[in-house]
Structure formats: C-alpha cells, structure tokens
Amino acid sequence: MKALKILILLVLLAIPNISFAAIHYVRDGGTGDGSDWTNAWDALPANLTRGDTYYIADGIYTGYSFDDAESGSTYIYIKKAIESDHGTSTGWSSTYGDGVAVFNSGLFGDGIIRFRTGYYDLDGQVGSGQSGHGFRIDHPGLKGVYEGGESSPVNYIKLRHIEIKGNGPDGNGGGNDNIYIVQSTSGYHTGWLIQYCYLWYTGRTNILTRLVNNMTIEYTYFYYNESKAAEHAESISHSYGDNWVLRYNTWKDIDGTGFVLLPNADGWKFYGNIFLLSASYPLAGQTGNIDNGTITNHTAGSVAGPTTNTLVYNNTFVDLSGTNQVKAVMFHYAGSSGTAYNNIFYGSTTMNFGSYTTHDYNWFYN
Secondary structure (H helix, E strand, O other), rough: OHHHHHHHHHHHHOOOOOOOOEEEEOOOOOOOOOOOOOOOOOOOOOOOOOOOEEEEEEEOOOOEEEEEOOOOOEEEEEEEEEEEEOOOOOOOOHOOOOOEEEEEEOOOOOEEEOOOOOEEEEOOOOEEOOEOOOOEEEEEOOEEEEEEEOOOOOOOOEEEEEEOOOOOOOOOOOOOOOHHHHHHHEEEEEEOEEOOOOOEEEOOOEEEEEEEEEEEEEEEEEEEOOEOOOOOOOEEEOOOOOEEEEOOOOEEOOOOEEEEEOOOOOEEEEOEEEEEEEEOOOOOOOOOOOOEEEEEEEOOOOOOOOOOEEEEEEEEEEOOOHOOOOOEEOHHHHHHHHEOOEEEEEEEOOOOOOOEEEEEEEEOOO
16 A cells, blocks of 8 residues: 555656636626625736636626737637536626626727637627627727737637627728737747637628638627728638638628638638628628639739639528629639539529639539
8 A cells, every 4th residue: 555655756757737717706896806606806817727617697898809829729618608608606696697698898999809819719709690699899990809910820719699889881991890900020920710600790800811721610609891983892802821711601792802802812711601681782882893703813902812722611691783783703813613512502693703713513503
C-alpha cells in the first residue's frame, strides 16, 4: 500500500502545471467580483483568462475589444446565460436568462465587437433564423464585428446564435458592415465559424472579408443590404481567401453586385442554401439590381480576379426574376472555374451561367 501511495505521488508530481478552468458571471447592474450571480460584474473585465467561461445575463452592455494573449489553441468562452445553462445557481434568477444581452455602443471608432487575437467562442446559445438570438449587436454608424488589419492574423473565432443589426439605408457609403474582417500585415486569417446568426439591415455588406481562408458559415440568415452607385455592395464581399464552406443558409432581398462576390478565391463549396427575392424587393434604399450574378466574381476594379474550383450543389434559387434580371452562378473572369449541379431554380427567369461554369442536373420551373 505504501508503495502504491508513493507511485501515485510520483505520477502527480510528473504532471506539470495542472490548471482548472474557472467560471465568471456578468450581469447588467452587477457590483461584485464575478464569482456568482449575486456578486456578478457589471461588464466583462479588461483581461480575460484562457480556458475560462464568462456567462452574461440579459441587459445592455458596452462593446468589447478581445485582445488577450493566445495560449496554444485554448479558447475563451463567452456565453449568454440561459435557464438550462448558466453555471452556478447562487443568486440566479430566471429573469437573467429569458431575454437578450445587447452590445450597442463601441469603445473605439470602428466597431462594437473587435478581435485583436484569436481563439474566442461567442455563443448566444439560443435563436436561429430571424428570431430568438441570445446575443445581439446593434451597430448604427459603426461596424458590428470588426477585425481591422492587425499585425498578426486573427484565427479561430466562433460567432454563434448572434443577431447583428446595422444602420439600414444610411446612403452615406460609410461601410456600415455587419461583419468586417480585413487582412493582417503578415498573413491570412483562418478558421472562423459563423453559425445560427442573423445578419441584416446593413448600409453596405453583411460580411466583408479580405485574406481569409477556411471559413464556415452555416444555418445563418442574411437579409437586406443597401447598395449605392458610388459604392456597389453585396451580401458577402470577399477577395483573396480559399476553402470556404457555406451551407444551409438563407439569403433574402440582397441588392447590388451580387449575393456572394468571391474573386481571387479557390475551393469554395455552396450547398443546402436558399437564395430568394421576395415580392417586397426592392426595399427602401435598394437599387433593385443584382449586376453580376447570385454567386459571382468581379471583372474590374481593385478586387477583380478569377474564382476557381467552386462547387455549387443542392441549393434553391427562388424568384430571381423581374426587372432586376438576376443571373445565376456566373463566373466571368478569365481563368475561372465552377460547377453547378443538382440545384433548383424556381421562378427565376434569367439563368446565365457564364462561360466558366460547368452546369448540369439542375431543375428549372417557370
């Protein structure tokens, strides 16, 4: 028995730096140290700890800049507190978890939520489609989620169950984007996940990215953007970055150059998505034109370039017709390549696939 105790002690001593993740609590109006709901913080503290979880109750909160030093691939978890998942029960009230935690003012001039380092998981826990999201980011006059060209890539960010609402038809070309991720000075960003979000009512794009690889966008609803002659917009404006997966999303009443614009991109996959224009399109501030195509690329300007090895399959395109004459999957920059198979086109009268898109086994109605 003594020998066994010594062996166990030796094994424990051989395990270096055992640490246990902690749980912290944030509640609008809190005055404590974050140790439980009775003693919750009023806002996220300036410095967060890798591996820890931070629960946030219903309320109104100031924007936040996530800039904690990375530690390997260890995440920091930011969760909306809900009845079924809120950590400790000490001081908990069901009223803390039956509504929304709203971030609606920025600490800086560019956006409400900013990422300067990677490995964060922001999870509203509830909500999908156009309703019920645990987190909401309101960004009138600013960007919603902002990554603004850091010195190093910002990688592995998860955005889940979040509603991001813009400033609507502001008409000023000020870049009122729901999500804005641009190049770092030393490489490509990678590994972002957008899941069960609602991105809408933006004065330019729902998502603008430059130099981003390996992004997954799934079960997300895109609705309404404004495009102006001086600043042609789209739902997703991308250039330079490969191997994205876009699946089981809905795009509704998008305006401008295209629904998804992806020049200088390779290996993108689209499947299980719905692209549609409603009877209300064009909405206030919209031009009523989709110039280049639903999924398309540029032929001119600073972001022009080919789109290669794109797979578009098992998607549904609805009512892309009328005076706007929306085209389908149209890659028309020299050297592009794409495949459009097994898609449904319902009530969509202008189906130009362009000379660089291979298409077959699609179904057309009206």
